[in-house]
Amino acid sequence: MIRSQTMAIRNKEFIISAEVMGESKVRIILVEILPNLISIVFGGFLGTVIYAMGAEAPLGFLGLGDATEVSWGSMLYWAQVSSSLYTGAWWEMLVPAIALSLTGGALALINMSIDQVSNPKLKTGPHLKLWKKLNKEANKRRGLV
Known part of the structure; x- marks a missing residue:
């Protein structure tokens, strides 16, 4: 996917004009192409x-991971093997599960925010203002304001 996007950007007018002006290939890659691929x-x-997190944790939970490494999946495995829920040590199971889900969710939100910041089609600033304006006008017509 990155290669196809790079090939599409490579044929754009601003890249061709940079080549015609005599810019070095390193500068074209770093200044023109790479910011469009961020x-x-x-x-x-x-x-x-x-x-990778989603693949490692279930494998560690099933006991198929490296037993010498400490990971959230292996922590869940050892909590299950020691019957921590039955003995009342619920935190041994709950803490790694919450840490795994919070980290995965946080990374997904960071991924979406990077997409919104760097992709001009996803910028919500002007569209959100327009929606608020239209919502305010609709509420006036309904008599809610």
């Missing part, structure tokens, strides 16, 4: 991190 690169990176 959302795709970071989105792919954060998506991969979320996927």
Whole structure:
């Protein structure tokens, strides 16, 4: 996906004009192409991190992970093996589960916010103001204001 987007950007007019003006290839990549790929690169990176967390935790919970490493999945596995819910030590199961879900949710929200900041089609500023204005006018017509 990154390669196809790079190839699409490479054929844009501002890249061709930079080449015609004699800009170096390194400058074209760093100044012209890379800023247009920020959302795709970071989105792919954060998506991969979320996927890796989502793949490691169930494998660790099933006991298929590395037993010498401490991870949230292995913490859940050892809490289940020691019957922590039956013995009243519920925090051994709850803390890693909450940490895993909060981290995954936070990374997903960061991914969406990077997308909104870097993608001009997703910017909500003017659209939100227009919606508030139209909502205010509709409430006036209904007699709610």
